[in-house]
Amino acid sequence: MDDRPRQMGSLRRAAIEFLYFGIKEARSCLFVALFFAAVLLVPCGGVAGIPRYDLLLVVAIAIQVWMVRAGLETMDELKAVCLFHVVGFALEAFKVSGGIKSWSYPDFAYTKVLGVPLFAGFMYAAIGSYIVQAWRLFDLRVRHHPPYWMAAVIAILIYANFFTHHYIGDYRWYLAACVLGLYSRTTVIFRPLDRDRQMPLMLAFVLIGFFIWLAENIGTFWGVWRYPNQMGAWSIVHLSKWSSWSLLVIMTFTMVASLKHIKAKIHIPAD
Structure with a gap:
């Protein structure tokens, strides 16, 4: 029997499913696409005397308002996104402070607070927005999720390490080992078209972290913010930042998982 028609049918389905994915x-x-389009299109010198950072803040707020009014995000989801904004801004303010100076925002802006332009929090909120949207569009379900309190504790420790590693050492790899233990059995089930597919949740964390790292390279190349080694001439963001972003994605995922309508799709083993 000739298997070629069956193979062609399988290839066609795979191509269509990949397209829908x-x-x-x-x-x-x-949100990410629209916001980063603004990052790329707004000139460094601003427009009509309005500084670039201030324009980006206006654009970010306008996108967020439009998404809520268009029904693309609920008010509960907006509250979560706003929490990501606050968490991100606090981290930014610490990182650009005089004693740390991990990176800086070199341009002038009227909406700078503690050296951080207020639009910066939206870069963290964009990660939360992506996860919220993907959960709905792909009908995500999670199997073998660790108990919420364990996930919350590791998320808090991940966030704390971004601050404390300047004083007591960087424990990200110890935290990564704990995360691997917690989520080693966890799988995410998603539906690109009409059939359920699944993948290890840890793999999803790493992949999302990688694409954020790529976006970070774009942002620094355009001079939106700069690391100390990029002041003279641009260079690629160190690959170690990939691990930092992947850990931040885990923290963000934990916050999204606390939403009531999402908890119903998370399975936590009884034992």
């Missing part, structure tokens, strides 16, 4: 991914990245 790409479309849903693009839709999930709506």
Whole structure:
């Protein structure tokens, strides 16, 4: 019996499913795409005397308001996104402070607070927006999720390490080992088209962290912010930042998982 028709049918289905996957991914990245389009299009010198950072803040708020009014995000989801903004801003303020200076925002802005332009928090909120949107569009379900209190504790420790590693050492790899133990059995089930697919949740964390690292390279190349080694001439963001972003994604995921309508789709083993 000739298996070629069956193989062609399988290849065609795989191609269509991959296309739908790409479309849903693009839709999930709506806030990210629109915001980074603004980052690329707004001139360094601003427009009509309005500094670039201030314009980016206006654009970010406008996108967020539009998404809520268009029904693309609920008010509960907006509250979560706002929490990501606050968490991100606090981290930014610490990192750019005089005693740390991990990176800096070199341009002038009227909306700078503690050396951080207020639009910066939206870069963290964009990660939360992506996860919220993907959860809905892909009908995500999580199997073998660790108990919420364990996930919350590791998320808090991850966030704390971004601050404390300047004083008592960087424990990210110890935290990564704990995360691996917690989520080693966890899988995420998603539906690109009409069939359920699944992948290890840890792999999803790493992949999302990688794409954020790529976006960070774009942002520093355009001079939106700069690391100390990029002041003279731009260079690629150190690969170690990939691990930092992946850990931040885990923290963000934990915050999203606390939403009431999402908890119903998370399975926690009884034993």
